[in-house]
Structures are given as structure tokens and as C-alpha cells.
Amino acid sequence: MKKKAKTAKQDSIKVGRLKLTIARKINRKCADIYLTNNYLKHIERRHKTELEKVGLSAIDFVKAVVKGYNQIREGSGNSILLVIFHGDLNYTAGIDLCLSGDYWEVKTAEPRKTEDIIKRKLLWEK
Numbered sequence: 001m002k003k004k005a006k007t008a009k010q011d012s013i014k015v016g017r018l019k020l021t022i023a024r025k026i027n028r029k030c031a032d033i034y035l036t037n038n039y040l041k042h043i044e045r046r047h048k049t050e051l052e053k054v055g056l057s058a059i060d061f062v063k064a065v066v067k068g069y070n071q072i073r074e075g076s077g078n079s080i081l082l083v084i085f086h087g088d089l090n091y092t093a094g095i096d097l098c099l100s101g102d103y104w105e106v107k108t109a110e111p112r113k114t115e116d117i118i119k120r121k122l123l124w125e126k
Contacts, residue, residue: 012036013059016066018097018104026072026123028080029099035062035106047110054093054111062109065095073120079107083117092117 012034023030043051043058051061069082075096084093094117095109 011038012105013040015059015063015106022072022124026080029104031099031103033066033097033104033106034100035059039106039108043106043109046108050111058109061093062095062106065093065109070126071122072124073117073122075120080123081117081120085114085117087114 014032015035016033018028018030018033020030040058040062043062047058051058054061056064065082065084068084071083071085073081073083075081075098077098079096079098081094081096086092092112092114093109094112096107097104098107099105
């Protein structure tokens with residue numbers, strides 16, 4: 001008997017949910033948000049220095065942004081950015097999400113320069 005291949009969702013951590021009220025306002029799907037082990041490793045490798053500066057592990061950073069975002073902006077293609085935005089700081093916290101079937105998948109997460117974030121179209125703000 002053959003083993004079933006693991007799906008990305010099975011190899012991941014649920015980190016939150018894009019709530020229905022917000023999803024409706026930005027015309028996107030209300031769904032859970034998952035971080036796969038592969039993208040967690042990517043975040044740890046690519047953004048280690050930036051994350052060390054804010055004193056958070058990759059998983060704690062993602063969870064903090066999902067819990068505390070106050071803006072959603074357009075990402076690349078069909079992705080969206082969850083953003084913790086404070087106008088008086090040089091950096092904002094952001095994670096890039098892509099819809100993957102019936103859930104949102106975290107593609108990357110990092111502290112980003114504020115001027116880069118504000119160039120993106122604002123879809124929702126708290």
C-alpha cells in the first residue's frame with residue numbers, strides 16, 4: 001500500500017485567520033492562515049538578521065503580525081500583505097500571503113522599510 005504524499009497544509013502551522021468582516025471589505029476569501037515548514041525555513045534563512053534586530057524568532061514574528069496587523073495592502077500578483085504600520089518608524093512588520101486552495105499561505109515575513117510598504121495600494125486599515 002502506497003503512502004499518501006504530505007500536502008503543504010499537513011506540513012504546516014496554523015497561525016491565524018483572515019476574518020470574514022475584513023475579507024469581505026477587501027473582496028478576498030475568509031480562511032485560515034498557515035505557515036509551512038518550507039517557508040518557515042526560508043524566513044529563518046533570508047531574514048535572520050532583520051528578525052534578530054527585533055528580537056523575535058521567525059514563527060513569533062509571523063504570529064505577532066497575524067495577531068496585530070492594522071493594515072492590509074496589495075502584494076505581488078494576487079497576494080496580500082498583512083502589515084503592522086506605525087507611521088513614525090522607519091520599518092514596518094509585514095507578511096506576504098497567497099491563497100492556496102482553501103487557506104492563506106505565508107510566503108515570506110520580515111521587517112520592511114516603511115517607504116517600500118506605503119507604495120503598495122492600501123486595501124484595509126484599522
